[in-house]
Amino acid sequence: MSRVTKTLLPMIENKLKPTVVENMKQSLEVERNKQKAYYDQAARSRQEMEVNDRVFVQNQLTKTWEPARVIAKTELSRSVIVETQSGDILRRTTRHLRTSSAQIPEQTEAVAEARDEPIPDRYIQCWEECLRKTLQKHFPYSNSLSLSQQL
Numbered sequence: 001m002s003r004v005t006k007t008l009l010p011m012i013e014n015k016l017k018p019t020v021v022e023n024m025k026q027s028l029e030v031e032r033n034k035q036k037a038y039y040d041q042a043a044r045s046r047q048e049m050e051v052n053d054r055v056f057v058q059n060q061l062t063k064t065w066e067p068a069r070v071i072a073k074t075e076l077s078r079s080v081i082v083e084t085q086s087g088d089i090l091r092r093t094t095r096h097l098r099t100s101s102a103q104i105p106e107q108t109e110a111v112a113e114a115r116d117e118p119i120p121d122r123y124i125q126c127w128e129e130c131l132r133k134t135l136q137k138h139f140p141y142s143n144s145l146s147l148s149q150q151l
Helices: 024-042 109-115 121-138
Strands: 054-058 065-073 079-084 089-093 097-099
Touching: 054 079, 054 089, 089 121
Parallel strands: none
Antiparallel strands: 054 065, 054 097, 065 079, 079 089
16 A cells, blocks of 8 residues: 555565555445445335325324324425424424325314415415524525525
């Protein structure tokens, strides 16, 4: 590797001469392909979720799965906005969501009627404010950009 040894122990002179490693790019490419093949054996693609899909969302405190409904997709590919049966509006990544084939019973008729209506502006404004604060926290020097430019 062409490094000078820092020892006072005697060494064979051949060991002190630099050696050139040939075909390094090809050997690195082979190793990367092996690593990718092993990773891809257990990797799964994320589930695509559409608006009004029934899902189960993981409660972050109790680690239990609760029924919910997707009410909007975000501009970020891995997260969606869901509404739980208790009426909470949450933004979650697909890691914390599972699709549900079972019918989830509605709690009240008022909730069922509200599901057909478009998302209220207050939820969208709340989500945009949350996203703005997150961007400011992680990118503090980009204050001059507007929200649409940051996305």
